[in-house]
Amino acid sequence: MADQKIGAYICKGCGLEERLDMQQIEMTATRDGKAAVAHQHDMLCSKEGVEMIRNSIESDEITHTVIVACSRRAKVEAFNFSDVAVARANLREGVIWLRPDSDENRETTQEMADDYVRMACAEAKAMHKPSPSGEQDLNKHILVVGGGVSGMTVALEAAAAGYPVSIVEKSGALGGHVAELYKRTPQHAAPAGVANGRNVDLPGAEDTGIEEMIKRVEENADINVHLNSTVAKTSGAPGRFSVDIATESGSTTTENFGAIVQASGFKPYDANQLPEFGYDRSADVVTNLELEALAKAANGGPIKRPSDGKEVTSVAFVQCAGQRSDKEGHLPYCSGFCCTTSIKQALYFKEQNPDCDTTVLYSDLRTPGAAGEDFYRRGQQSEVIFTKGDVSEVVTNGELTVKFKDIILGEDTEMVADLVVLATGQVPNSGPDPYAVAPSDDDEEEGGDSAPEENTVTVSVESILNLDYRQGSDLPQLKYGFTDSHFICFPYETRRTGIYAAGPVRRPMDIKQAVDDATGAAMKAIQEVHNAAAGRAAHPRSGDLSFPSFRKEGCTQCKRCTVECPFGAIDEDEEGYPQYNESRCRRCGTCMGACPVRVISFENYSVETVNQQIKNCDIPDEFDEKPRILALACENDAYPALDQAAMSGEELTPWARVIPVRCLGSVNLSWVTDAMNSGYDGVVLMGCQKGDDYQCHFVRGSAMAAERMSKVGDTLSTLNLEPERVVIHEVAITDIKRAPQLINDMAKVVEEIGMSPFKF
Amino acid sequence: MSTNTAMIEKYRNSFLKEVEANVEEGDWVKMCMQCGVCSGSCPLGKDWAHPPQEIFMMIRAGKREEVLTSDSMWMCTSCYNCIVRCPRELPITHIMHGLAHYAKRLGLAPKNQPTMKFAQLFWDNLAKKGRVNELKLGISLYFMNGFGEGIKTSLKMKDIGLGMLKAKRMSVAEAFGGHAVKDLAGFQKMLKKAQELEDARLSQHG
Numbered sequence: 001m002a003d004q005k006i007g008a009y010i011c012k013g014c015g016l017e018e019r020l021d022m023q024q025i026e027m028t029a030t031r032d033g034k035a036a037v038a039h040q041h042d043m044l045c046s047k048e049g050v051e052m053i054r055n056s057i058e059s060d061e062i063t064h065t066v067i068v069a070c071s072r073r074a075k076v077e078a079f080n081f082s083d084v085a086v087a088r089a090n091l092r093e094g095v096i097w098l099r100p101d102s103d104e105n106r107e108t109t110q111e112m113a114d115d116y117v118r119m120a121c122a123e124a125k126a127m128h129k130p131s132p133s134g135e136q137d138l139n140k141h142i143l144v145v146g147g148g149v150s151g152m153t154v155a156l157e158a159a160a161a162g163y164p165v166s167i168v169e170k171s172g173a174l175g176g177h178v179a180e181l182y183k184r185t186p187q188h189a190a191p192a193g194v195a196n197g198r199n200v201d202l203p204g205a206e207d208t209g210i211e212e213m214i215k216r217v218e219e220n221a222d223i224n225v226h227l228n229s230t231v232a233k234t235s236g237a238p239g240r241f242s243v244d245i246a247t248e249s250g251s252t253t254t255e256n257f258g259a260i261v262q263a264s265g266f267k268p269y270d271a272n273q274l275p276e277f278g279y280d281r282s283a284d285v286v287t288n289l290e291l292e293a294l295a296k297a298a299n300g301g302p303i304k305r306p307s308d309g310k311e312v313t314s315v316a317f318v319q320c321a322g323q324r325s326d327k328e329g330h331l332p333y334c335s336g337f338c339c340t341t342s343i344k345q346a347l348y349f350k351e352q353n354p355d356c357d358t359t360v361l362y363s364d365l366r367t368p369g370a371a372g373e374d375f376y377r378r379g380q381q382s383e384v385i386f387t388k389g390d391v392s393e394v395v396t397n398g399e400l401t402v403k404f405k406d407i408i409l410g411e412d413t414e415m416v417a418d419l420v421v422l423a424t425g426q427v428p429n430s431g432p433d434p435y436a437v438a439p440s441d442d443d444e445e446e447g448g449d450s451a452p453e454e455n456t457v458t459v460s461v462e463s464i465l466n467l468d469y470r471q472g473s474d475l476p477q478l479k480y481g482f483t484d485s486h487f488i489c490f491p492y493e494t495r496r497t498g499i500y501a502a503g504p505v506r507r508p509m510d511i512k513q514a515v516d517d518a519t520g521a522a523m524k525a526i527q528e529v530h531n532a533a534a535g536r537a538a539h540p541r542s543g544d545l546s547f548p549s550f551r552k553e554g555c556t557q558c559k560r561c562t563v564e565c566p567f568g569a570i571d572e573d574e575e576g577y578p579q580y581n582e583s584r585c586r587r588c589g590t591c592m593g594a595c596p597v598r599v600i601s602f603e604n605y606s607v608e609t610v611n612q613q614i615k616n617c618d619i620p621d622e623f624d625e626k627p628r629i630l631a632l633a634c635e636n637d638a639y640p641a642l643d644q645a646a647m648s649g650e651e652l653t654p655w656a657r658v659i660p661v662r663c664l665g666s667v668n669l670s671w672v673t674d675a676m677n678s679g680y681d682g683v684v685l686m687g688c689q690k691g692d693d694y695q696c697h698f699v700r701g702s703a704m705a706a707e708r709m710s711k712v713g714d715t716l717s718t719l720n721l722e723p724e725r726v727v728i729h730e731v732a733i734t735d736i737k738r739a740p741q742l743i744n745d746m747a748k749v750v751e752e753i754g755m756s757p758f759k760f
Numbered sequence: 761m762s763t764n765t766a767m768i769e770k771y772r773n774s775f776l777k778e779v780e781a782n783v784e785e786g787d788w789v790k791m792c793m794q795c796g797v798c799s800g801s802c803p804l805g806k807d808w809a810h811p812p813q814e815i816f817m818m819i820r821a822g823k824r825e826e827v828l829t830s831d832s833m834w835m836c837t838s839c840y841n842c843i844v845r846c847p848r849e850l851p852i853t854h855i856m857h858g859l860a861h862y863a864k865r866l867g868l869a870p871k872n873q874p875t876m877k878f879a880q881l882f883w884d885n886l887a888k889k890g891r892v893n894e895l896k897l898g899i900s901l902y903f904m905n906g907f908g909e910g911i912k913t914s915l916k917m918k919d920i921g922l923g924m925l926k927a928k929r930m931s932v933a934e935a936f937g938g939h940a941v942k943d944l945a946g947f948q949k950m951l952k953k954a955q956e957l958e959d960a961r962l963s964q965h966g
Contacts, residue, residue: 196788196848197792197849198790198847200789366792376793377791377848380790380791380792380793381790383776383777383789383790385776385820386793386794386820387817387820387821388794388817406817406821408813408814408817409814409817409818409821409823413821427872651903
């Protein structure tokens with residue numbers, strides 16, 4: 001690397017000059033950091049400061065830039081030099097804002113700053129400028145799987161934005177479940193100024209508008225509809241998906257797509273699993289979806305009951321039927337649409353015949369959406385009786401008797417009805433979960449196995465996407481079979497990049513929410529088409545051009561990378577070597593952390609870049625009484641929490657040296673052992689929450705890290721070191737006080753157990 | 761047929777409809793969403809057999825007898841806390857008084873309910889002269905629960921009474937007739953007319 005020239009640009013602003021010896025910093029950069037060029041500037045992020053750096057880059061004076069200023073999370077626009085490798089030494093948030101300004105602390109603060117400069121220069125030396133692979137071209141064609149209201153919305157939105165769409169629909173018609181509805185719940189609240197009264201004009205049920213929507217889809221030249229078709233095979237990656245579309249008749253066509261949206265919707269819950277409500281014994285016990293068919297048949301006239309065609313004069317709605325319950329075969333979650341649906345259906349009866357007795361038996365009435373509360377009031381206004389009751393049984397002896405406990409009045413009671421409507425929920429229409437645990441785990445796994453004797457809530461486990469991926473045929477799932485995604489930060493990003501889930505397959509929802517959801521997914525698919533073409537990463541490392549590569553000579557074909565990648569980005573070639581798909585990759589580095597022979601690296605992030613940082617920190621000898629604590633902090637939550645701590649004046653031990661990592665999943669065990677070997681006294685790993693309610697931005701990274709680190713104790717004992725010297729913590733972005741405290745706690749531990757004997 | 765049985769006949773299954781048609785502000789009852797804020801806000805709520813939330817639920821559950829014979833709504837002190845806090849803006853206080861009034865009209869209100877007795881005494885006292893005769897009202901309240909208790913209460917209060925006499929806050933003369941509003945005949949005519957209107961309304965509904 002003879003032609004490598006490092007330029008160190010040192011900022012004196014934001015109080016750095018007052019707190020630190022800038023001459024000393026510059027000397028550290030040139031002497032220890034081997035920077036070819038070092039410049040100081042009063043305010044590096046100003047126009048002049050940035051211009052100074054830009055001029056050096058353009059005159060080929062430098063190939064690597066080290067910005068000695070603030071946190072890498074600050075001033076990102078100013079210090080965005082895409083044509084060189086950039087490393088940042090964080091002296092503002094990382095040093096002076098975390099340390100008290102007093103004479104006795106001056107020395108340790110300066111040491112901290114010098115170390116960060118050395119580390120940044122060393123990191124830069126090991127970095128290369130990332131450049132895209134060019135694996136994909138721009139393919140604006142988007143595939144939508146599912147022709148219900150969600151799928152059609154995606155198609156219409158994408159087509160309107162200029163992206164051609166193909167819809168693959170399994171059935172013979174577009175429209176999905178919405179086409180089965182008589183009416184839909186209202187979308188808008190009462191206009192402003194409508195009093196909170198009892199006889200006012202409130203929103204009522206509306207036409208579904210589905211015919212008009214189907215017509216718009218069919219008439220759109222940019223939308224190609226494949227009815228009676230399924231996806232037989234999906235291979236490739238975002239920007240270059242190759243999809244076999246199979247028709248019922250057996251013919252198959254292959255098309256290429258830039259991105260895919262899975263809008264496979266939901267399956268109605270099977271009410272046969274509710275023998276207590278007599279669904280299997282009486283034709284007059286129906287589900288909410290079946291009532292829509294009755295209402296459609298009546299078409300505004302009196303609704304007749306199925307058994308004998310008698311006009312219904314009393315009807316009971318049983319809310320949460322087979323939902324929100326831990327009982328076997330029931331859905332543990334709330335489907336979110338059934339309360340407003342029952343209000344809508346009660347009004348079918350009331351508005352046709354005000355004397356019809358309609359009772360909604362609920363335990364918690366929830367009416368999401370802008371119109372929800374007003375629609376509830378409309379139901380009350382029309383004298384639908386809402387009874388807070390817990391239904392135990394529907395007796396079907398000639399007439400239907402609903403037995404329930406009135407929760408307000410605290411008594412067991414019953415009512416007789418012509419018709420009983422069960423407000424049953426939504427079961428996601430997902431394919432088999434690639435990570436489902438073996439069938440022995442019988443309680444919560446659904447969609448994972450096809451064992452029919454188990455009372456699971458999923459009916460079918462036919463694959464929907466038939467992905468030709470190393471890690472399974474379909475999108476990974478959450479606990480109840482819904483598509484897994486980071487629901488707080490980027491709900492549409494599934495664990496298969498470039499494939500987006502929209503509508504009730506992602507979580508239970510109503511029409512309005514599905515339309516919003518589908519619009520969001522369409523936008524994400526459009527974004528991904530362009531990201532893939534440009535070789536950029538999707539969330540959360542949006543825009544990152546680096547991607548992993550591996551040194552084939554060193555690879556032992558252990559397959560840990562292909563198994564552990566949370567996004568199924570890595571396949572295996574015929575010889576068993578990993579085969580990277582750049583545009584499927586989210587750049588978390590979990591493969592890099594997994595690799596036991598350390599052959600996986602990114603241009604600007606590798607085992608070496610971090611190792612160099614670890615090694616280029618000065619380790620004072622044992623008698624200096626100055627321990628060194630290495631903190632590897634996840635750049636998504638823990639590192640920003642430390643930045644926040646600096647901004648709010650928290651204090652950090654002067655012995656700490658913090659290195660941001662892309663994800664705790666990218667932490668290679670060798671960093672920890674190398675750090676211990678080079679004389680660090682303690683190591684603190686800070687990642688995101690793992691488990692069912694994970695917050696890891698790369699889904700599995702922190703869980704992987706925790707698993708790997710559980711074995712670190714053995715390594716330490718072979719080195720004759722105390723296991724307390726390495727800890728792993730879950731840190732949230734809000735842990736502003738806690739994040740520095742965790743590192744300070746390690747300083748206390750070191751004080752108690754003594755310094756590491758590995759200082760040379 | 762008594763009014764009560766007539767009402768049962770007419771509204772057969774729907775006590776809610778009966779309340780809507782006959783109870784002051786009764787058409788609000790259906791709008792209750794059972795949040796329970798009224799019951800939680802009522803300063804005397806814990807002493808009610810059925811706090812307002814429950815009364816509303818009982819009406820919808822068709823518990824006619826239980827509601828109308830209950831003494832709960834008679835416990836309302838008109839503090840208006842519930843009205844202020846009800847998220848659905850139900851005039852709960854008025855509904856409570858409306859229910860009490862309706863129960864009394866049907867002869868279902870609990871016998872010897874003290875609030876009801878007091879209200880009757882107050883009304884009778886007021887209707888006579890168009891003014892409240894405080895001396896007479898006071899004495900009638902002392903003797904509301906029988907002669908013995910009346911004497912006891914009178915003796916207990918005698919010092920206050922004598923003090924008020926001394927300070928001329930009370931006149932013994934009021935015990936004999938007492939003074940009336942200027943146009944007593946006009947006042948009574950007005951009451952009579954009001955009663956006629958009310959009877960006409962009831963005969964139309966009831």
